[in-house]
Amino acid sequence: MNETEWLADRFEENRVHLRAVAYRMLGSPTEAEDAVQECWLRLSRSYDDEIANLRGWLTTVVGRVCLDMLRQRRARREDSLEDLVPAVATFYEDDSPEEHVLLADSVGQALLVVLETLDPAERLAFVLHDMFGVPFDEVAVIVERSPAAARKLASRARHRVRGGRSAADPAASQQGQVVQAFLAAARDGDFDALLAVLDPDAVARNNGVPVALGSVAVAKGAATFAPFLQVAWLALVDGSLGILAQQEDGGMRAMTFDISDGRIREIDVVTDPEQLRGMDLAVLGPPHRGRGGGK
Known part of the structure; x- marks a missing residue:
């Protein structure tokens, strides 16, 4: 040799x-x-x-x-x-x-x-x-x-x-139930279930721009999220409990929530590549997989 x-x-x-x-x-x-x-x-x-x-x-x-x-x-x-x-x-x-x-x-x-x-x-x-x-x-x-x-x-x-804090943090655990309920309802396109977790004055923003005001408008928009939630993880997004989701086209989106008294008051969605690259992201568990469409 x-x-x-x-x-x-x-x-x-x-x-x-x-x-x-x-x-x-x-x-x-x-x-x-x-x-x-x-x-x-x-x-x-x-x-x-x-x-x-x-x-x-x-x-x-x-x-x-x-x-x-x-x-x-x-x-x-x-x-x-x-x-x-x-x-x-x-x-x-x-x-x-x-x-x-x-x-x-x-x-x-x-x-x-x-x-x-x-x-x-x-x-x-x-x-x-x-x-x-x-x-x-x-x-x-x-x-x-x-x-x-x-x-x-x-x-x-x-x-x-x-992640910047423990996933076992009690506050994260309590808010996690609300976020998971939102994720399940949005993935299934369940309008009534979405209304149940939204504050009447809820606001949704996309890359910092308001896109829906009031629980009805936010629920209608969220009910169309199913294609964007094919694979999603509960995650810490810049230290706040949120969702990291994979879209049908292979792209990613991060969602954070302002929660008060068990209801979501604000939803911030980020899809901008530069913003996403600059975020602190830490997944908190296995992926949640959707059915690929709403009801």
Whole structure:
């Protein structure tokens, strides 16, 4: 066996791990495979037999590749809602059960939606350290910052992923019942159920612009939401209890609520891509799936 063949075998031993890292970083199986391939090219061009920890070296390299790809993606990104929706996990036909587990574990679409809102450096610090145990000294080298700064990046990312307050917060729990009732009624197009959770003077806004005044008008508008609530999560949106929803066209929308005395007084819907990218989003549970239309 020549050196190239030996090196290729060692790389293949780490391919599953590298693909898992890249997928969590990029949210796209295709881009993850591209990053892994680039990692192989860099290894084949610059392998040094003094590398003591090949797996660690490869993890660092694929991390750098993914960081560059994320920065390029952000630089060229157009104002499209679809840019906020990560690819759903897909597997290759020749993947082993181990590969399926590694890709599926902790990379549900909800998590990827939240990861997509992070700054590239935050995302890398969180993924490498929190998901793969890479020391902050090594993360710091990749993001070209001090270990302390890398630790802060991961901490900020962790805060956004997990939410600014506990999902078990009593206030969040009480409001959650109202929000879930609204979600169910809107998803089913149930006008009477919507009226039951709305304050008579309720107001609905879309990207900051009032679009409905009064419970009847808001309920009529909300009853048409079914196509926009195909998949929805209860979430913390900038620290407030709300809904993160996937639309039929693949775009995303965030909804927040002002609730008083068990009724919704204000609904704010955000679909603007720039606003969505700047929000703190943290899902609070598994997705709620609709039937695809109202009654």
